[in-house]
Amino acid sequence: MPTLPDSPSALGSPARRREGREKVTGAARYAAEHTPPDCAYAWPVPATIARGRVISVDTAPATAVPGVIGVLTPYDAPRLGATDDPTLHLLQDPRVPHRGWYVALAVADTLEGARDAASAVRVGYESDPHDVTLSADHQRVYTPEEANGGHPAHREQGDADAELAAAPVRVDCVYAVGPLHNHPMEPHAAVADWDGGRRHLTVHDSSQGSGLVRSVLAALFKLTEDQVTVVSEHVGGGFGSKGTPRPHVVLAAMASRHYGRPVKLALPRAHLPATVGHRAPTLHHIRLGARTDGTLTALTHEITTHTSRIREFVEQAAVPARVMYAVPALRTTHRVVALDVPTPSWMRAPGEAPGMYALESAMDELAGILGIDPIELRVRNEPRTEPDSGLPFSSRHLVECLREGAERFGWARCREPRREGPYLIGSGVAAATYPVLVAPSTARAHARPDGGYLVEINATDIGTGARTVLAQVAADALRVPLDSVSVAIGHTGLPAASLAGGSCGTASWGWAVHDACTALTARLERHHEPLPARGLSASADTTQSAKQKPPYSRHAFGAHFAEVRVDTVTGEVRVRRMLGVFAAGRILNALTARSQFKGAMVMGLGMALTEHSTMDAVFGDFTESDLAAYHVPAHADVPAIEAHWIDEHDKHLNPMGSKGIGEIGIVGTAAAIGNAFSHATGHRLRELPLTPDRVL
Ligand code: MOS
Numbered sequence: 070m071p072t073l074p075d076s077p078s079a080l081g082s083p084a085r086r087r088e089g090r091e092k093v094t095g096a097a098r099y100a101a102e103h104t105p106p107d108c109a110y111a112w113p114v115p116a117t118i119a120r121g122r123v124i125s126v127d128t129a130p131a132t133a134v135p136g137v138i139g140v141l142t143p144y145d146a147p148r149l150g151a152t153d154d155p156t157l158h159l160l161q162d163p164r165v166p167h168r169g170w171y172v173a174l175a176v177a178d179t180l181e182g183a184r185d186a187a188s189a190v191r192v193g194y195e196s197d198p199h200d201v202t203l204s205a206d207h208q209r210v211y212t213p214e215e216a217n218g219g220h221p222a223h224r225e226q227g228d229a230d231a232e233l234a235a236a237p238v239r240v241d242c243v244y245a246v247g248p249l250h251n252h253p254m255e256p257h258a259a260v261a262d263w264d265g266g267r268r269h270l271t272v273h274d275s276s277q278g279s280g281l282v283r284s285v286l287a288a289l290f291k292l293t294e295d296q297v298t299v300v301s302e303h304v305g306g307g308f309g310s311k312g313t314p315r316p317h318v319v320l321a322a323m324a325s326r327h328y329g330r331p332v333k334l335a336l337p338r339a340h341l342p343a344t345v346g347h348r349a350p351t352l353h354h355i356r357l358g359a360r361t362d363g364t365l366t367a368l369t370h371e372i373t374t375h376t377s378r379i380r381e382f383v384e385q386a387a388v389p390a391r392v393m394y395a396v397p398a399l400r401t402t403h404r405v406v407a408l409d410v411p412t413p414s415w416m417r418a419p420g421e422a423p424g425m426y427a428l429e430s431a432m433d434e435l436a437g438i439l440g441i442d443p444i445e446l447r448v449r450n451e452p453r454t455e456p457d458s459g460l461p462f463s464s465r466h467l468v469e470c471l472r473e474g475a476e477r478f479g480w481a482r483c484r485e486p487r488r489e490g491p492y493l494i495g496s497g498v499a500a501a502t503y504p505v506l507v508a509p510s511t512a513r514a515h516a517r518p519d520g521g522y523l524v525e526i527n528a529t530d531i532g533t534g535a536r537t538v539l540a541q542v543a544a545d546a547l548r549v550p551l552d553s554v555s556v557a558i559g560h561t562g563l564p565a566a567s568l569a570g571g572s573c574g575t576a577s578w579g580w581a582v583h584d585a586c587t588a589l590t591a592r593l594e595r596h597h598e599p600l601p602a603r604g605l606s607a608s609a610d611t612t613q614s615a616k617q618k619p620p621y622s623r624h625a626f627g628a629h630f631a632e633v634r635v636d637t638v639t640g641e642v643r644v645r646r647m648l649g650v651f652a653a654g655r656i657l658n659a660l661t662a663r664s665q666f667k668g669a670m671v672m673g674l675g676m677a678l679t680e681h682s683t684m685d686a687v688f689g690d691f692t693e694s695d696l697a698a699y700h701v702p703a704h705a706d707v708p709a710i711e712a713h714w715i716d717e718h719d720k721h722l723n724p725m726g727s728k729g730i731g732e733i734g735i736v737g738t739a740a741a742i743g744n745a746f747s748h749a750t751g752h753r754l755r756e757l758p759l760t761p762d763r764v765l
Pocket of ligand 1: 307310415419569570
């Protein structure tokens with residue numbers, strides 16, 4: 070085999086993404102681009118009331134539309150098997166738990182026919198009074214057992230109230246982050262196809278993890294898992310909204326089986342806010358107590374959020390306060406109220422993104438009161454062990470990120486706010502943290518007699534460059550050139566692996582790939598050439614190792630710096646410069662990692678300045694349902710961004726020594742921008758986004 074004697078490590082190198090050319094030339098096919106012969110099209114009908122039940126469905130006008138195959142309603146849709154996700158219990162009963170809930174499905178020969186038929190379905194409702202308005206003193210607010218991620222909802226140590234009462238310096242503030250929407254570039258889509266005997270279901274789905282889609286579809290359609298194949302070969306982003314199966318894939322499979330034809334269902338973007346999860350709004354009450362030298366004596370972070378009537382999801386926004394600062398009295402609490410709203414779910418850095426906006430804004434306010442540099446305030450409160458658990462950190466280089474960021478950003482030169490004509494200029498800093506997660510995965514590595522290698526794993530590339538980095542991990546473990554390794558991902562026929570979520574994809578898949586390749590190397594060393602015609606293979610399963618609870622607190626850390634320009638005439642806030650420095654273990658691909666950091670920083674920029682969703686109290690609807698109203702940053706909004714990292718060596722992670730990088734870039738970004746705004750203007754806004762109506 071063509072080993073390189075000095076093992077030029079492919080890991081860390083800026084290898085270009087393998088499918089880049091296919092993607093930019095349109096050759097890479099996404100879920101909706103698969104069109105089996107005789108494919109029909111489905112279009113769902115969303116409820117137009119916020120709470121109540123369907124009492125009639127008149128499908129006659131819809132079935133009169135040319136090319137219509139049929140309309141499924143709650144009265145006649147096929148019955149589904151059990152699932153623990155009530156958002157997939159579709160067309161099974163007449164209940165309407167929120168506006169936008171699907172109440173019918175039109176199926177036709179063409180996309181246009183399905184859409185016309187869907188709009189012609191006449192649904193009669195009986196409405197109940199609804200309540201979609203979140204407030205911290207809502208009468209139905211409760212403290213759940215757990216918040217998302219399995220975190221206890223409430224944690225407390227020391228007597229925070231007493232410490233706060235005794236503290237010479239206090240911050241007592243309320244921050245608000247409204248609902249936010251994932252809006253991946255590629256909306257959710259699936260193409261479902263049953264074989265003639267309806268014994269096997271094949272689905273092309275836009276998903277962050279086809280393995281979970283397969284097991285849920287198997288349960289819903291009462292099949293064994295090997296009767297279901299799910300393919301997610303190329304996925305145009307998800308940001309959490311494709312982390313679990315969504316209604317489109319269930320409805321496509323249901324319609325395909327019912328009508329005996331392949332069915333394609335691509336959700337219109339306007340349906341996404343109500344059907345694929347959203348970041349729940351969070352109200353934050355933060356109190357800090359400190360001595361005059363900046364030493365924290367008390368910290369309380371209490372959040373109130375909403376969930377739906379059908380499923381409890383609690384944005385774990387107070388969790389990062391358990392990790393960040395040394396403080397003897399620490400209380401973190403989540404409260405939630407079930408409203409008649411769509412079910413919230415994961416959105417990039419659930420918990421950390423809104424939580425660190427609030428906490429890092431409060432730290433900035435404290436620095437301002439004390440007249441201490443905000444970086445020094447954070448350095449002064451560095452913990453030796455994780456404050457909540459008492460565990461040692463496997464590695465923590467937050468201070469190094471802050472220091473290096475300050476150096477690169479020119480922090481010392483930015484300490485005075487400036488005025489340039491009508492513009493106010495200011496700078497801000499904030500810290501970032503994200504947990505190191507890892508999930509069990511399996512992989513197979515294969516050596517061919519021609520000197521090539523194939524690595525197989527059901528990983529998913531949601532735009533991150535998964536194929537590329539896994540080839541790098543494999544080449545490194547095999548000690549072979551990068552271009553001799555092929556990688557097969559995105560298909561449930563491959564060895565099972567975790568989803569692309571929780572910033573744990575590369576760590577989880579890479580671990581299995583590393584182990585399979587290491588085992589293959591050992592086999593090859595024992596084997597005398599030539600290899601047998603079918604080559605040699607080795608497999609690995611990381612279930613044991615990935616499930617072990619480490620005696621360490623494992624987190625990535627980072628520091629964000631931003632310079633903003635506030636227009637005193639129009640109230641427009643623009644970010645001029647953004648810079649992030651991250652400590653995320655070993656960076657496995659300098660090119661794709663930088664893109665991940667920057668992409669998340671852009672999403673943080675959107676959270677700070679433009680992304681805004683309103684829950685309409687009367688209609689029970691998110692009013693901004695397309696990209697014309699829900700403003701994600703466009704190129705012209707994005708300034709010079711720099712992403713850097715610390716060369717961090719951490720032996721307590723995985724064989725590659727990597728932490729996750731997918732989400733930390735959005736954590737703390739909005740706080741850095743908000744802090745820069747306050748620096749520029751002398752005013753503190755405690756609600757995002759910083760739009761002109763709030764600024765003026
Ligand atoms: Mo991410 S929100 O864990 O897909």
